Amino acid sequence: MLKITLKDGSIVETEEGSRVIDVAKSISEGLARAALAGRVNGKLVGVTETLNADCSLDIVTFSDDEGKSIYRHTCSHILAQAVKNIFPTVKLAIGPSISNGFYYDFDFKTPITKEDFEKIEKEMQKIIKANLPIERIDVSKEKAIEFMREAGENYKIELIEELPDGEAITFYKQGDFTDLCRGPHLSSTGKIKAFKLTSLTGAYWKGNENNKMLSRIYGTAFDKKADMDAYLEAVEEAKRRDHNKIGRELGYFMTDENIGQGLPLLMPKGAKLFQILNRFVEDTEAERGYLMTRTPLMAKSDLYKISGHWDHYRDGMFVMGDEDKGEEVYALRPMTCPFQYTIYNNGLKSYRDLPLRYGETSTLFRNEASGEMHGLIRVRQFTISEGHLICMPSQLEQEFKGCLDLAQYMLKSFGLLEDVSYRFSKWDPKNPDKKFIDDPKEWAYAESEMKRILDHLGIKYTEAVGEAAFYGPKLDIQIKNVHGKEDTMITIQIDMFLAERFDMSYIDENGDKIRPYIIHRTSMGCYERTIALLIEKYAGALPTWLSPTQVRVLSLTDRTADVAKETCKKLATFGIRAETDVRGEKIGYKIREAQLEKVPYMLIIGDKEAEQELVSVRSRKDGDLGTMTILDFMMKIGKEVNDRVC
RNA sequence: GCUGGUGUAGCUCAGUUGGCAGAGCGAUUCACUCGUAAUGAAUAGGUCGGCGGUUCGAAUCCGCCCACCAGCUCCA
Numbered sequence: 063m064l065k066i067t068l069k070d071g072s073i074v075e076t077e078e079g080s081r082v083i084d085v086a087k088s089i090s091e092g093l094a095r096a097a098l099a100g101r102v103n104g105k106l107v108g109v110t111e112t113l114n115a116d117c118s119l120d121i122v123t124f125s126d127d128e129g130k131s132i133y134r135h136t137c138s139h140i141l142a143q144a145v146k147n148i149f150p151t152v153k154l155a156i157g158p159s160i161s162n163g164f165y166y167d168f169d170f171k172t173p174i175t176k177e178d179f180e181k182i183e184k185e186m187q188k189i190i191k192a193n194l195p196i197e198r199i200d201v202s203k204e205k206a207i208e209f210m211r212e213a214g215e216n217y218k219i220e221l222i223e224e225l226p227d228g229e230a231i232t233f234y235k236q237g238d239f240t241d242l243c244r245g246p247h248l249s250s251t252g253k254i255k256a257f258k259l260t261s262l263t264g265a266y267w268k269g270n271e272n273n274k275m276l277s278r279i280y281g282t283a284f285d286k287k288a289d290m291d292a293y294l295e296a297v298e299e300a301k302r303r304d305h306n307k308i309g310r311e312l313g314y315f316m317t318d319e320n321i322g323q324g325l326p327l328l329m330p331k332g333a334k335l336f337q338i339l340n341r342f343v344e345d346t347e348a349e350r351g352y353l354m355t356r357t358p359l360m361a362k363s364d365l366y367k368i369s370g371h372w373d374h375y376r377d378g379m380f381v382m383g384d385e386d387k388g389e390e391v392y393a394l395r396p397m398t399c400p401f402q403y404t405i406y407n408n409g410l411k412s413y414r415d416l417p418l419r420y421g422e423t424s425t426l427f428r429n430e431a432s433g434e435m436h437g438l439i440r441v442r443q444f445t446i447s448e449g450h451l452i453c454m455p456s457q458l459e460q461e462f463k464g465c466l467d468l469a470q471y472m473l474k475s476f477g478l479l480e481d482v483s484y485r486f487s488k489w490d491p492k493n494p495d496k497k498f499i500d501d502p503k504e505w506a507y508a509e510s511e512m513k514r515i516l517d518h519l520g521i522k523y524t525e526a527v528g529e530a531a532f533y534g535p536k537l538d539i540q541i542k543n544v545h546g547k548e549d550t551m552i553t554i555q556i557d558m559f560l561a562e563r564f565d566m567s568y569i570d571e572n573g574d575k576i577r578p579y580i581i582h583r584t585s586m587g588c589y590e591r592t593i594a595l596l597i598e599k600y601a602g603a604l605p606t607w608l609s610p611t612q613v614r615v616l617s618l619t620d621r622t623a624d625v626a627k628e629t630c631k632k633l634a635t636f637g638i639r640a641e642t643d644v645r646g647e648k649i650g651y652k653i654r655e656a657q658l659e660k661v662p663y664m665l666i667i668g669d670k671e672a673e674q675e676l677v678s679v680r681s682r683k684d685g686d687l688g689t690m691t692i693l694d695f696m697m698k699i700g701k702e703v704n705d706r707v708c
Numbered sequence: 709g710c711u712g713g714u715g716u717a718g719c720u721c722a723g724u725u726g727g728c729a730g731a732g733c734g735a736u737u738c739a740c741u742c743g744u745a746a747u748g749a750a751u752a753g754g755u756c757g758g759c760g761g762u763u764c765g766a767a768u769c770c771g772c773c774c775a776c777c778a779g780c781u782c783c784a
Contacts, residue, residue, distance in 0.1 A: 173711085173712080175712080175713090176712090176713085261712095261778065261779075262711095262712065262713095262778095262779090263711065263712065263778065263779035263780070264710065264711025264712060264779065264780060265710095265711080265779070265780045265781090266710075266711090266780060266781060269780075269781070270781080271709075271710065271780080271781045271782080275710055275711050275780075276711085276780095277711075277712085278711090278779075278780080280779085306776095306777085311719080317775080317776080318775090319757070319758090319774060319775040319776085320774095320775095322775090323774090323775070323776090370784095371784075374784070375784055378782095378783085378784070396784065397784060399784095428783080428784080430782080430783070431709050431710095431781080431782060431783090432709065433709060433710070433711095433779090433780085433781080433782090434709090434781090434782065434783070435776095436777090440783075497784090529783090530784090531784050532784055533784080536784095545778080545779095547779095549783085550783080555784095616744090618741080618742070618743060619741040619742065619743095620741060621741075646739095646740080646741070646742090647742090647746095647747085648740095648741090648742055648743095648746080648747060649742065649743055649744065650742090650743085650744065650745060650746065650747095651745080651746055651747080652744095652745095653744050653745055653746095654744095654745035654746055655745085655746090656745090657745055658745080664744080666743070666744065668742095668743060670743085678743080678744080680744055685744075686744055
């Protein structure tokens with residue numbers, strides 16, 4: 063008899079050679095039905111795997127992340143089988159599970175369209191109905207390659223060739239369909255209860271843009287149809303928050319084909335929000351000891367040659383002038399560092415001057431590839447709250463901490479603190495020349511310093527190789543948009559090369575010339591992106607403290623138009639952003655418009671209010687709040703704005 | 709940049725085998741002076757994304773380009 067230790071620590075006995083599913087059955091019939099896989103001594107296996115020694119065993123169900131992943135991975139194999147049945151000439155690439163679903167990459171002889179989804183889904187349904195058992199087959203590498211050669215699956219051959227020699231290659235077979243796969247899988251195709259194909263896109267073979275573009279079919283699968291419907295509805299709901307749609311509808315920004323890609327125009331509401339954010343950032347930075355700079359938007363190529371941009375980032379810059387014709391070459395700036403470093407270098411610095419914290423509301427230009435632009439999130443010209451902290455080595459941790467604290471203060475003020483994740487972005491030693499300044503010793507040092515600081519601060523982060531800046535490692539504060547795509551919102555970086563390149567120094571207590579440390583950081587990130595994320599977070603109904611218009615005063619009839627205007631003026635005197643609507647429309651109509659424009663408060667002024675010197679207050683969220691004095695209203699909204707209620 | 713999709717009034721969209729460019733909402737004007745999410749009537753509004761081609765004739769067919777959307781790749 064074998065001793066099996068379960069998740070809760072209890073031990074069950076079972077005969078040698080019994081399967082994972084048998085153990086599940088011995089616990090309960092319900093668990094056996096829900097069982098998708100087992101985790102034996104921490105390793106995932108299929109439910110039909112036999113147990114041959116004492117071990118620990120977790121029964122994996124759909125409520126586990128691994129369970130979902132196995133379930134959806136099996137669904138991707140069913141997709142591949144269905145596609146192969148309908149299009150026998152198709153070549154198979156890869157088909158993993160991803161968060162919320164799965165995909166499979168195909169090389170079609172003639173491209174398919176979304177119209178084909180119905181046919182494919184029907185075929186998948188047939189395979190599921192047939193409830194084909196899924197079996198694992200172990201073969202040698204040679205045999206595996208031979209098998210795929212006969213099947214003409216050249217992508218699979220390439221994958222197998224990369225697997226280590228001598229180890230068994232696993233295949234999974236369902237009916238007459240066999241696919242290379244690490245597994246594990248569900249025990250049969252009939253286990254899939256609900257699935258849907260969601261989109262059809264292109265994807266490079268092995269994610270390399272020099273390789274062939276394949277067709278990728280995305281789908282999702284759930285163990286209950288109701289859960290899938292709820293998920294699909296949530297995806298639709300998220301799309302309704304898309305800043306790229308409602309940001310345009312609400313009049314925050316627009317684009318124009320004559321102006322160009324990635325060059326959004328902020329309209330009055332967008333510009334107002336920009337100003338609100340900008341004042342908040344600059345005031346907060348001033349409180350925290352930052353000094354403002356204002357530096358040119360372009361410079362001669364000489365500057366970028368010193369900074370390294372010319373070597374590492376030239377493709378991403380807008381360059382003007384032809385060197386070959388003997389012209390002076392200028393480039394719009396892609397970042398602010400070399401400019402602020404130049405300011406630092408103006409005059410000898412003492413250790414008494416440090417730390418120096420420079421901040422700038424800085425407009426940058428980056429020539430992003432044409433397919434990268436996305437609303438306000440990814441653009442070619444943007445403005446960032448950029449700053450550089452120049453400090454002594456002993457001040458590095460303290461200053462880094464200050465940057466993080468500032469970033470978190472910003473996020474909290476915007477109500478986004480819970481929506482972000484932290485990423486420690488490191489260089490890629492395998493790709494040194496082009497992308498990163500090649501100096502392994504310096505990288506090792508800076509990365510270990512940053513890691514030490516992060517661990518000391520207790521930040522939970524993921525590590526990302528190859529995501530560093532060319533001059534140093536970064537702590538990126540990441541946020542997802544409504545499509546689930548992650549972007550960097552705030553970044554804090556240790557720059558260990560540019561001080562050297564710009565020959566920056568300070569004089570220490572002994573009169574020695576010392577190289578300072580530099581932290582390169584944003585306190586809020588780029589304004590355009592922040593505006594986009596705020597619109598998405600609040601579906602356009604921005605917190606009162608951020609709303610371009612906070613109050614709209616509505617006159618009930620022409621008789622109260624002047625009182626409405628007077629009221630608006632009073633509010634403005636107290637710094638409340640108010641406007642009037644004194645058009646000869648019905649009150650219901652004016653309210654509807656203000657609601658649709660997401661104005662936080664409406665003040666309705668009719669004859670009664672005018673006579674009693676009151677205002678009738680309506681909140682966009684809670685509706686009619688009754689009448690109050692204008693002073694009471696100002697106290698109410700003033701508190702909400704001061705507390706930055708989100 | 710790559711794959712796929714889209715482009716007709718401010719917005720949402722219709723427009724048949726190539727034959728006079730349409731609707732609803734919005735806008736404007738006039739009337740109504742109204743109590744917490746849509747008052748009525750009239751009027752205006754179009755290089756059919758752009759350029760070129762085929763044709764007696766192009767929103768419609770063909771080519772090139774531009775912009776927008778999803779994904780890939782990229783993101784200092």
